[in-house]
Amino acid sequence: MGKVLIINYDICNGCYNCQVACKDEHVGNDWSPIAKPQPDTGQFWNKLHDNVRGQVPKVMITYEHSICQHCDDAPCIRSCSQDAIYKRDDGIVIINPDKCRGHQLCIEACPYENIIYYNEDLKIAQKCTFCAHLLDDGWEEPRCVDACPTGAMIFGDEDDPKIRDLIAKAEPLKPELTVKPRVYYIGLPKRFIAGALYDKEADECSESVKVTAANVDTGEKVTTETDSYGDFWLRGLAGGQYTLLFEKNGYLAQKFGPVDVTKRDINIGDVALWKS
C-alpha cells in the first residue's frame, strides 16, 4: 500500500502550480511533526526547471521536476547520524524536524539534485513530505497533485491497477541508481535532431525526403521523412554524434554532419538539396 507519484512530462504545461502550491502549503504553516515551515523563497521541495530545447525555429520546452523520490533504499536515511530520517509504512520518507540537528549529511548523500535544502533559520534539513500531514487528515493526494491542471502529476497507491498501468509506461529519473525511488517519470527528454530541407533552385520546401541518422559510435540508424515544410524531427535519440543522410528521387543524395547531441538538442537549420 505504498504511495507513488508519476510525473508525465508530455502533458506538463509548466504552469508552476505544483511549485507554488507547495509553497502555499508549507511557507508560514507549521505541520510538525511532519514538517516545519519552508523558507519563503529560494528553496523548493518541488522545483520546476524550464529545459528550453533546440534552436529557432525548432524549439520546445520540457518542464523538469525535482522532488524527493521517497526511495525505498534511501541513502539519506542511512546517512543521518541522528536517525532523524525515517520511512513510513506508506513509503513516504520524512525528516523529523525535531530530531534533525542540521548536520546536512543527508544533502550530501542524496543522489538527486535540488531535493533536500538546509533551512538556515531553523537549522534543519527539509524536503518534500508528499504532504503526509494532509494524507493523514483524509486527503487523497498532496497539494502539488491537487493543483495540477493537466493530470501531469498522478499520486496513488502502487497496488491500484490504474497506477500500475502508468508505472508500466514510466521510468525512473536515474535508472542507473539502485535506491528504489517512488517517483516515476513519463516523457523524460531524449535528444532530437531537427532541420528543414529545400530545393534551392525551385525555392520550394522539399517534402518526402528520407532522412537517416547514423550513430557514429554504434552505427545504429534512425530514419524519418520530411513534411510539406521540408521539416524533419528525429526524436528519442540517445546522446552522441550522428551523421545524416538525405535522399529523395531525382535529387543528389547528401551527407551532413556529424551532429553532436551529447549535450543538447540540435536544429541543423535549412539545408539546400540539388536536383541530380
Add this chain to the structure above:
Amino acid sequence: MAEDRARNSKSGEKTLIRDISFCGVPENGSNASMVDVKDGKIIRIRPMHYDWKYDPEKDMNPWKFDVRGSTFEPSMKTLIPPYSIAYKKRVYSPARVRFPMKRVDFDPGGAPGSTGPGGRNTQNRGKSKYVRISWDEALDIISKEMNRLKETYGPTCLLYQCDQHGENKVVQACHGAGRKLLPLWGGYTLQIRQPDSWEGWWWGSKHFWGCEPVGQGKQSNLLLDVAENCELLLFWGCDQETTPWGWQGQLPSRLSYWYSELGIKQIYVCPDLNYAAAVHADRWIPVLPNTDAALYLAITYVWFKDGTYDKDYLKTHAVGVETYEAYVMGEEDGVAKTPEWAATRCGVSARVIKALAREWASKRTSVVIGNGGPGIRGPYATEPARLQNICLAMQGLGKPGVNQVKMIEWGLFDFPDQYAQPKPLRVPNLRKAYTGGHPSDKNDPSLPKTLVPKAILEGSCDWWGCESETAPREDQFIHRFYPAEGASKIHAVWTDSPSWITCWNGGNDYVRAMQHPDIEFMWAQHPWLENDALLADIILPVNTKLEEDDIAADIFSGQYNLLYPENKCVEPLGESFSDYEIVCMLADKLGLLEEYTGSKSIPELIKYGWETSRCADLISWEELKDKGYFVVPTADGWEKEPRGFQKFYEDPKNNPLTTPTGLLEFESTGLKEHFPDDKERPPVPKWIPSGITHQETLETERGKKYTLLVISNHPRWSVHSQHEDITWLREIPTCKIKGPDGYQYHPVWLHPSTAAERGIADGDVVSIYNDRGTVLAAAYVTERIMPGVIYIDHGAKWDPIVPGEIDRGGAINTIVPRNVTSKNAVGHAVSGFLAEIEKTDLDELKRKYPDAFNRPFNPTAGPGLDAVMAGGEE
C-alpha cells in the same frame, strides 16, 4: 454524495469558496477556489472541487466530447492558475496600502498651479513621499476639493478612471463604485476604455464581418466543432497557456493537449515561442512583429494564383473581392503581394509561405486567437485583423472546421455568440447586484482612455467612436471632441484603477499629464501602492476580496458554471475598506448616502444578487447558503447549438451579418463612405509599413536608430498589472531576474545573436530605449525569440528613476507608441514598435540618480509601502 473535501474536523479549518479571478467585470467571474482558514489566518488556497456537495451524475448533467474514438471531459476541479493559489501573498503584500495617505508636499489650501511650501506641487507627482492621515482628514480633503472644483469649473472637470481589470467582485465592485454617486453629485467626465486585447478586430473586423459588439468571430459551440472537423489549427499570436489564466483558468491547456491527441496539427505563428507553442506546437513559424499583414497577403496571393480558394462561397457570401484581388495581384499599385515580396517584410521565407498557403488550402483549418499576443495590438492592427478574416473567408468561413476560434473569454459579457463551450442550463448573471462600472457604460462627456495624456497636455483633441467598450460599428463614424460642448476641461482625476502607466499607450506621457498644473487634484483608491497610485495626492486603502463578503458566479471556466455567496476569509488589513464602502463614506460626506445606496445594505445586496441571478428558481437561498455553492447543470441539447458562423455559411440571405451588406466585406462599405481617403485604415485592408500616425517598422528612418522590434504580450505571471508582488512567482526565472544590486528586474527576451551583437550576457541589466524613454530590464537570452526581436511582458510595476523618463521596474508601456491605432481608430498600439537595447552601466546610473537607487525595496517582493513613506514609516 462525494467525499467531503473540506477536510475532517481534526484540522479545525473552515473552507470558504471564493472567486479568485481578475477580469473585474461581474459577468466574467471564474477561478472558483477553496480557501481554508483557521484562527483568522488563510492556511491555503486550492482548486474548488465541484463534487464537494453535489453528485455529478445526478446534479450536474455532465458533458463530454466523444470524438474520433476519444473522450474529453471537464475536470472535477477548477483549473486555477498559480496566482490564484498564491493569492494570500497578495493579501499580505508589503505593498498593501494600510491607511489613508497624503502626498507630503500637497497642500489643498494652495492655489492652482502653486509650487513650493503651501503649494499643490503637481510637478512632484511620482517623486514625492507620503504621510499617514486619518480617514476623516482624507474624506474631508476629497469632498472639499470636489465641491470647490465643481463651483469653479463645473462637475465635468472631474475625470473618473474606473475601468481596466481587477479582482472580480460584485457587491463590493472594485472599479466604478462612484459611477452611481457622481451623477447625483452633478456629473463628471468618464474615461472610456477601449478593447485593449483585441484592438484590431474591434476597429477592423467589425467593418469586415460585423460580429457586434466584440468584433471577433462567432464562437458558439466551436470547441466541439474543432474536435470534430479541424485538421489544422493556426494559433496566430495566441498563447492559451498565458492569457486565459486570470480570466478562466487552464481548461484551454487540457483542450490543446487533447486536440493534439486527436491528430489535429497545431502551427504557431508568432515572433516568440510563447508558452503554448513551447508545449503544443507541431511547427513554430516565427514572423517579425506586426508584419502579419504581409504574410496574409502573400497567402491569398498564392490562393488567387493557384485558384485554391472557395470561389462559389465568395460569390454568395462576400462583396468587394475583385477590388481586394486587384490589390493583392498588383493591379492596383503595381506591386504583386507575392511570397517573395512578403518574405523580405515578415521574415518568413517565401518557400515556407507557399507551403503554409498550400497546407491551409488543403486542410480544414481554423485560426485560433487568444487576445493579446504580438499581432493584434500594434500600429495599424486593423489590417492584420481584417486580412486574417479574409483568409478564413476565402476558405469558406463557417464551413465545419473553418472558423476563428477563441481560446479565451468563452461567454464574454454574457453574449450567447461567445459561448464556445457546452452551454449551461442558465448562465448566472450578477449584474443587477453589481455596484461598479461596466464596459458598456456611457457618459456625456467622456474621453477615450488612449487620449487622456493628449487631452491634458495639448488642451484639446478629437476622435471617432469610443462611446463605450460595447459600442456598435456605426459608433466609429461619430465625431467627438474634447472639451465637449458645454463641458469643462479636466482639472481633477479620481482613479480606482491606477494602472494606466504600465498598461496603456505611452505611460511616460501619462506621468507628464498628471504632473501638469491643470490637474489640481488627484486621488486614488487601491489595495496596493503601485503604478498610478504613486502620482496621487491622496491614496485611500482598499481591502482585497478575501476581506469582504460578496457573491460570485464562475461562468468562464469552460467546465461548469457556479453561483456562490462569498464569506469574508480574514479581517480587513489595517484601516482598509471595500471600494463600495469607501464610496459610501464619500457619499455620506457629500450628503448623498441615502440616495446612493437606495437604503440597501451589503447583505441585502448579496441576497438580491441571488434573487436576480437567473438561478433563484433552481436553488433556494437557504440551500445555497447551506451548501455554499450551486453547480448549474449543463443544458440538454447543447450539442445542437449552431457552430460559429455555421448559419451564415448555410444561408447568408436569412442569416445576414451586421455589415451594411449583410455579407463579408472585402471592401468595407462603411469605411468607404465615411473615410474614403484614410490611408491608414483604407476600405480594403492593406500592408501599411508606416504613415502619419506611426513610424515603427525597420523600413523607416527611426528603424536605423532603433534597430529592434519589441513585442509585448499580456504577462505570464500576472494579470496586466496585478500580482507583481508575489514572492513565489518572482523567483521563477521568466518572472523576474535578480540583478547584481539585488533588485529583481523584469526579464527581456533576446536571441543569443541579438545579445552577442550588443555584448549582452544572460542576466545582465539592460536598458531598453527609444525616443519616448528608457526602461531597465534583465537579459533573458533564449532561443524562444527570433533574432532582431525582443520580448517583454507588459504590466511590470512602475518604479521610476526619473518619472516620465526612466523606469527601473520594467514597465515597457512607458515607452510604447503614444499614438493610437491609426488616424481614425483610437485603440492603443502597444506591441510591435521600435527600440534599441544596451547593457546598462548601473554604477553610472546610481551616481546620477542616488535618491531613486537608495529607495528601499523588498528583495523578494519588490518596492513596498516603505519606499514612499516619509521617514520610512509603515
